[in-house]
Amino acid sequence: MNKRTQGILRAVLYLVLFVALPRVVLSRLPAEILRMLGTGGFDLEAFVLSLTISGAALALIAVTRGFTQPRSVMNLTASISSQLVWFYLVLFFIGLGQPWSFGKAQITASGGPATMTVIFDIRFFVGLAAAILGLTITKMVLEHISLREQSTADQTE
Amino acid sequence: MASPVPTRHKKAVRILRFTVRALEVAIVVLAILGIYTLLSAFSSAISDGEKFLHLDQVSDPDSGEWRLILKGQPSNGGLLDITVSVRVKLMNIANETVAEGENSTSVPPSGNGAFTVMLGLSREEYEQYGFAQNRGIMELELNVRTLLDLVGFSIRTRIRGGE
Numbered sequence: 001m002n003k004r005t006q007g008i009l010r011a012v013l014y015l016v017l018f019v020a021l022p023r024v025v026l027s028r029l030p031a032e033i034l035r036m037l038g039t040g041g042f043d044l045e046a047f048v049l050s051l052t053i054s055g056a057a058l059a060l061i062a063v064t065r066g067f068t069q070p071r072s073v074m075n076l077t078a079s080i081s082s083q084l085v086w087f088y089l090v091l092f093f094i095g096l097g098q099p100w101s102f103g104k105a106q107i108t109a110s111g112g113p114a115t116m117t118v119i120f121d122i123r124f125f126v127g128l129a130a131a132i133l134g135l136t137i138t139k140m141v142l143e144h145i146s147l148r149e150q151s152t153a154d155q156t157e
Numbered sequence: 158m159a160s161p162v163p164t165r166h167k168k169a170v171r172i173l174r175f176t177v178r179a180l181e182v183a184i185v186v187l188a189i190l191g192i193y194t195l196l197s198a199f200s201s202a203i204s205d206g207e208k209f210l211h212l213d214q215v216s217d218p219d220s221g222e223w224r225l226i227l228k229g230q231p232s233n234g235g236l237l238d239i240t241v242s243v244r245v246k247l248m249n250i251a252n253e254t255v256a257e258g259e260n261s262t263s264v265p266p267s268g269n270g271a272f273t274v275m276l277g278l279s280r281e282e283y284e285q286y287g288f289a290q291n292r293g294i295m296e297l298e299l300n301v302r303t304l305l306d307l308v309g310f311s312i313r314t315r316i317r318g319g320e
Contacts, residue, residue, distance in 0.1 A: 113316055113317040113318065114314060114315065114316045114317075115314070115315045116312065116313070116314050116315075117312070117313040117314075117315075118310065118311070118312050118313075119310060119311045119312075119313070120310045121302075121308060121309050121310065121311070122191075122308050123308075124304065124307035124308050125184060125187070125188060125308065128180060128183070128184045128187075129184065131180060132177055132180050132181060132184070135173050135176055135177050135180070136173075136177055138173060139170055139173040139174060139177065142166040142169055142170050142173070143166070143170055145166060146165075146166045146167070146170070149165075
């Protein structure tokens with residue numbers, strides 16, 4: 001399978017997973033669950049919208065990667081962008097829909113005189129994921145530099 | 158997908174690739190251990206009920222001092238040590254803290270721990286801050302942490318009296 005077909009197939013997969021599937025699930029959720037999530041302060045529409053934007057971004061990046069040369073700057077930019085979008089998705093899921101909480105998600109529910117707040121603190125894993133992201137991007141840049149050097153050397157010979 | 162790396166960065170890329178793989182494995186293993194331990198602690202908290210956290214109030218008939226006693230014997234069914242800490246705060250209706258206390262215990266896997274938090278108010282304070290008329294606020298915070306206290310969850314409950 002060539003790179004272009006791979007890129008298109010990846011894009012379709014991302015669109016199905018992050019754009020179509022969440023909308024199908026949302027349309028089939030019982031009203032009672034939607035009401036429960038709403039009273040818990042969870043904005044399901046915003047959650048699905050974030051997934052849609054991320055999925056569309058990943059699809060666009062996959063197509064860009066498929067249709068550009070591996071040694072081009074555009075290909076490197078697309079690869080780095082893909083890593084950044086995946087990191088955003090990790091933050092998004094770990095933060096229960098609040099990516100900028102950076103792993104410290106909070107759910108508050110109140111009823112009558114009582115208010116209950118549950119806080120999940122998994123910032124350590126976010127730190128590890130950020131380290132992986134940094135190292136992966138460094139690796140990609142080095143691979144890109146090497147490819148360009150090799151390409152220049154091939155042209156000189 | 159591994160890209161061909163023919164030049165001077167080959168070694169650096171190989172080291173980076175290995176480090177990334179090692180970190181990915183570490184994150185998966187630590188997440189499984191940590192989340193399993195936290196879920197076990199959470200299910201113990203629910204199934205143990207009164208044993209995990211027991212709240213009592215007593216009034217000294219002689220001095221009139223009012224005491225709030227919180228005792229707990231958390232158990233750990235997980236695979237790593239957990240630290241359970243509890244903080245209790247009593248506030249007046251203006252949201253000012255009038256008494257607070259905290260305690261924590263470390264619980265090894267398959268073991269038990271114990272903690273006690275005691276708050277006391279004199280008869281005058283008890284009446285002055287509106288607790289006699291059930292108008293005060295109590296805030297109870299339970300923290301459970303594991304993986305060298307790096308990950309955890311906390312449950313904060315705030316109960317307002319007189320409503």
